Amino acid sequence: MSEAKNDELVSREVISRIAKLARLDLDDNEQNTYEHDLETILDHFKKINVYDTKQVEPAYHPHDYENKLREDDAKPSRPPQDWLALAKQVKDGCYMVPKAVE
Amino acid sequence: MTTYETIIGLEVHTELQTDSKIFCSCSTRFGQQPNTQCCPVCLGLPGALPVLNRQVAELALRLCLATDCSITPVTRFDRKNYFYPDLPKAYQISQLHEPIGRNGQLCLKDFPERVVRIHEIHMEEDAGKLTHDPWSDQSLVDYNRCGVPLLEIVSEPDLRSAEEALDYLATLRKLLMFLGVSDCRMEQGSLRADVNVSVRKTGTQALGTRTEMKNMNSFKAIGRAIIHESQRQIDLLNEGGMILQETRRWDENKEMSFAMRSKENAQDYRYFPDPDLPPVKLDKAWIDRVRQNMPERPEQKQSRYQHEWRLSAYEAEQLTDEPFLASLLEQTIACGANPADVSSWILGEWLQACRSGNCDASDLSVQPESLAKLLEMIRNNVITRTTARSVFTYMLDHQIDPESYVREHGLAMVNDLDDLKQMVASVLEASEQSVKDYLAGKEKAKTYLIGQVMRKSRGKANPAHVNKLVEELLEQHRQP
Amino acid sequence: MQLTELSAWQLGDLIRKKEIRALDAAEAVVAEIKTKNEKLNAFLSYDEAVIRSQAEGVQEKLDAGQVLSPLAGVPMAVKDNISTRLYPTTCASDMLQGYLPPYDATVIENLQQAGAVITGKTNMDEFAMGCSTETSFRGPALNPWNQGHTPGGSSGGSAAAVAAGLSWYALGSDTGGSIRQPSAYCNLTGLKPSYGLVSRYGLIAYASSLDQIGPMARSARDCAAVMDCITSQDSKDSTSSDHSTAFKASCYEATTGFNISLKGRKIALPEQALAQVDPAVRRAVSETAAVFKDLGADIVPFDLPYQDASVPVYYLIACAEASGNLARYDGVQYGRQPDNGHEMDLTAFYEHNRSAGFGKEVKRRLMLGTFVLSSGYYDAWYLKALKMRRMIIDSYNEMMRGIDAVLMPVTPSAAPPLYQHEDDPLARYISDTFTVDANLTGRPAIAFPCGINAGGLPVGAQLTGHLLADDILLGLVHAYQTQTSHHEKRPSSARKGEPA
Structure with missing residues (x-):
């Protein structure tokens, strides 16, 4: 936990970095609230560390199953209007978004 | 003066030759009207779920076997999370933890001593296409390419020059095409390469800081970008500067690269296993079948x-x-x-x-x-x-x-000697000068005369007969 | 005869026998919704004309001799996170206001095939994140048993609608107890099916490896009939089970032909769970065990494995998956989109849309989920939780050998007053302690009424069973319901025609 001081689990810096990653624009008040909430929640959750999981395989799914595949059959698509009608900003059959700069 | 060695690794993306997309049944055809090959799955509409196209795993296996990769017995998909308008779910389904193949190799054609190690091969979905609309200064998004299956082939940094890198690409491209994995049309984006370049002092072992070059859309551009980037790094080091680990965008017109600002640098992709997709078990029977049907x-x-x-x-x-x-x-x-x-x-x-x-x-x-x-x-x-x-x-x-x-159309060869003799005679008659030239020792005149006969026969005369007859009749001209 | 007093299959029976017409049932329920919904806030959307035209369509098919299903013509309600072309699907979030899905969820296609009349979409916690419907963008639904109390959540609107007689049954979704807890709070029978038995295609994901759609109704028998309609092996959902056809056959058996004697059945009762709950709940669950014993079942002791880890593991996994699943809401394609998007740069556009569109609890869980996946924290939190999940799954597999089901409370108490833990998220999370294991292990679990407390609020019990043995659970509860009348009790507000 590189960015947290002492026994603190989440710092204000972490909160602000996480908010950025999640594309959430949080004001000071919200940042305080979530810093406090995450700290409280994780402090309670850290009790799972009493269990030794070194030899344990992680479970990605509730049960084991595999190879759900479909055949390579292309089907005709529905008219684009079916989706474009949901969007506010459309031009020339495309969705319009703020300029994406690289 | 210090000499440097250039170290190159390549990340090649290739679109697979499937009829339908990797996780839905939309067509993969190139060049259609925007957003006409879309469905709730590839648009990432709320509630839609991916189902893997069997042929994608099949083609990936083919390439893995052909490059001597070890096959991951249970391969999985992970989500790579980032926000960008070409990515409607805000995550790309890719493979990080258990890619389908690892530790392969490819031999180069013109550098037979160079065996390039392949770090891994993984399956993933392509993103949509963005274009800039100058009228509104906004970007326009076409999701047709979203979900087109891709393989990413990641090499180890085993290449030492632009020539070697291009040889690797050409060899890989040919292999992909012959295996029926991809049509590799660079102009349509179905083969793309990002290049990692670093330099180190000749004779040293430790790798230098690398940069990643993007946006080269031809082999020529890749070669130029490598040469340019390795020189840029050498110049920088010679001036006492430091190489920054960054992603750079190649501008073919300016023949220069520029550091990219936003999406690629210092990202935290928060990869995690995609809970919507069960693992794919590649058992011996399946692998054997692919091996047997290998083109x-x-x-x-x-x-x-x-x-x-x-x-x-x-x-x-x-x-x-x-x-x-x-x-x-x-x-x-x-x-x-x-x-x-x-x-x-x-x-x-x-x-x-x-x-x-x-x-x-x-x-x-x-x-x-x-x-x-x-x-x-x-x-x-x-x-x-x-x-x-x-x-x-x-x-x-x-x-x-x-x-x-x-x-x-009566185009069969004329073999009748009488007919041909008549034809030759009339040509010689009409070409008095050439006959004289021949008799004066100019061999070339004979070739001309044969050509005239062939032309007269509209190409149908048996050339062997014509050759013989022209010689015979010319000889007859010698005796007055 | 009051139509709204009947169970779903009884009403279906009358319609099939042409004793009443589908339209009569539709009119009855429209009248109830119009009188009571304004107060109860159970439905986020419904449309009288759409309800009537569906009823007429079903009636035409029935009149033409088509065999649809035992529930053909029975009006029902759908949680607002299940995609429908008929009604907007908003997950009770500002983010999806006005979003009319261009496709139907597989369960909706199945229901329509079965002749269901979909009355509307029910209130819920925003994106199913909550246990009270208090996080709904449209305000909470109220508990028909006591309007000062929560109906539970996240499928609280579905629960309130069925309990108040606004619907004969409803679909909910259950990620960590969201079908079972509101069922318990509103005196309903609600099944969280085995993971994979019901298609998730079209269910707007909260946490993909935990989410499951299921029925909420007035009896196990009604739940079985609904399961028969919605279960299918779906080629559009890679996590869908191949078991569905076999299941459908045994589902009917379970609640009709099931041997009422439970001789030979083993039901486990974890005493440690009973010690943690409020006395009324403890008493009701103990009495339930006694009824099962009277029916011939063996009651055996049981230790819930890693009980203190369940809630942390659940929230770590659910929030991580949610942070990915909810990343797509960015204001580009659908739902809430700004008018002045072109004035912003791309990052500001995303941040503006997401900050304005999501409520407080959703943001909290997205923050938590993003945190546990981010660089430097993944192994310590997310991976640790996945490993604990494996340990919990393995322990259940081990400990449930020879046992048909585990009997437990659903919640530590009956429905709390509204906004009881508004500023204490941890307290709310901890109250999920008895429900999350079924989601972590993929096992089926059913909540059913087992008494009314001194305050006049219902108390529920829960049975957790074996993977893909949902029919056994339905059979056990059906047997229980043939001996008891808890499930028949209705709130006084459910009387026909009275404003809620």
Whole structure:
């Protein structure tokens, strides 16, 4: 936990970095609230560390199953209007978004 | 002065030759109207779920086996999370933890001592396409390409020059095409390469800081970008500067690269296993089946052509330059034509026709059966090669049976000695000067006269007979 | 005869026998919704004309002799996170206001095939994140048993609608108890099916490896009939089970032909769980065990494995998956989109849309989920939780050998007053302690009424069973319901025609 001081689990810096990653624009008040909430929640959750999981395989799914595949059959698509009608900003059959700069 | 060594690794993305997308049944066809090949799954609409296309795993396996990768027995998909308008779910389904293949290798063609290690091969989905709309200064998004299956082939930093990197790409491209994995059309984006470049002082072992170069859309651009970037780094180091680990965008027009600002630098992709997709188990039976149905690789074909069909090394290499030529050769021979005849015709007339028509070899619509018939008529002295050429030209635009065409248009070779003698006589009569030249010792005049006879016969005269008759009649002119 | 007093299959029976017409049932329920919904806030959307035209369509098919299903013509309600072309699907979030899905969820296609009349979409916690419907953008639904109390959540609108007689049954979704807890709070029978038995295609994901759609109704028998309609092996959902056809057959058996004697059945009762709950709940669950014993079942002791880890593991996994699943809401394609998007740069556009569109609890869980996946924290939190999940799954597999089901409370208490733990997220999370294991292990679990407390609020019990043995659970509860009448009790507000 590189960015947290002492026994603190989440710092204000972490909160602000996480908010950025999640594309959430949080004001000071919200940042305080979530810093406090995450700290409280994780402090309670850290009790799972009493269990030794070194030899344990992680479970990605509730049960084991595999190879759900479909055949390579292309089907005709529905008219684009079916989706474009949901969007506010459309031009020339495309969705319009703020300029994406690289 | 310090000398430096350039260290190059490549990340190649190739679109797979499937009919449908990786996780839904939308078509993968290129060049359609925007957003016409979309559905709730590839648009990432709320509630839609991915289902893996079997053929994607199949083609990925093919490439893994062909590059000697070890196959991951249970392969999984992960989500790579980032926000960008070409990514409608705000995550790309890719493979980080358990890619389908690891630890493979590829041998280069012109640098036989260089075996490039392949770090991994993984499956993933392509993103949509963004274009800039100058009128509104906004970006326009077309999601047709979203969900087109991709393989990413990541090499180890084993390449040492632009030439080696291009050799690697050409070898890989050829392999992908012959395996039927990808059509590798760079102009359509179905083969793309990002290049990692670093430099180090010659003789040292530790790798320098690398930069990643993006946005090169031709082999030429890749070569130039490598040379440019390695020089940039060397200059920087010589000036006492430091290389920053960053992603740089190649600008082909300016022949310069620029550090990218937003999406790639210092990202935290928060990869995690995609809970919507169960793992894919690649058992022995499946792997064996793929191995058994593995298409012949270009170098295998090349050696077979030389040994089985006695083609020259040069011919064999040319004919395995792209899958279409190889398959045309094989199919035409299968129709009964003589291998040497087919090879010479493909590398001669066929490619010439492409050059004049400014098209790809596969764009010519002549069928192997027709080509075989045409070549057999030459071999059996039914028509001359000259006639065959004009019939071939006609065949490019018309669906015809060459045999009936030759019959109906009276194009068969003229073998009748009396007719030919008459023809030669009349040519000699009309070409007094050439006859004199010949008799004065100018051998070339004879070639001219033969050409005149052939022309008079509209290419149909049996060239061997014509040759003999011209000589005979010229000799007769010597005695007054 | 009051139509709204009947159970779903009884009403279906009358419609099939042409004793009443589908339209009569539709009119009855429209009248109830119009009188009571304004107060209860159970439905986020419904449309009288759409309801009537569906009823007429079903009636035409029935009149033409088509065999649809035992529930053909029975009006029902759908949680607002299940995609429908008929009604907007908003997950009770500002983010999806006005979003009319261009496709139907597989369960909706199945229901329509079965002749269901979909009355509307029910209130819920925003994106199913909550246990009270208090996080709904449209305000909470109220508990028909006591309007000062929560109906539970996240499928609280579905629960309130069925309990108040606004619907004969409803679909909910259950990620960590969201079908079972509101069922318990509103005196309903609600099944969280085995993971994979019901298609998730079209269910707007909260946490993909935990989410499951299921029925909420007035009896196990009604739940079985609904399961028969919605279960299918779906080629559009890679996590869908191949078991569905076999299941459908045994589902009917379970609640009709099931041997009422439970001789030979083993039901486990974890005493440690009972020690943690409020006395009324403890008493009701103990009495339930006694009824099962009277029916011939063996009651055996049981230790819930890693009980203190369940809630942390659940929230770590659910929030991580949610942070990915909810990343797509960015204001580009659908739902809430700004008018002045072109004035912003791309990052500001995303941040503006997401900050304005999501409520407080959703943001909290997205923050938590993003945190546990981010660089430097993944192994310590997310991976640790996945490993604990494996340990919990393995322990259940081990400990449930020879046992048919585990009997437990659903919640530590009956429905709390509204906004009880508004500023204490941890307290709310901890109250999920008895429900999350079924989601972590993929096992089926059913909540059913087992008494009314001194305050007049219902108390529920829960049975957790074996993977793909949902029919056994339905059979056990059906047997229980043939001996008891808890499930028949209705709130006084459910009387026909009375404003709620």
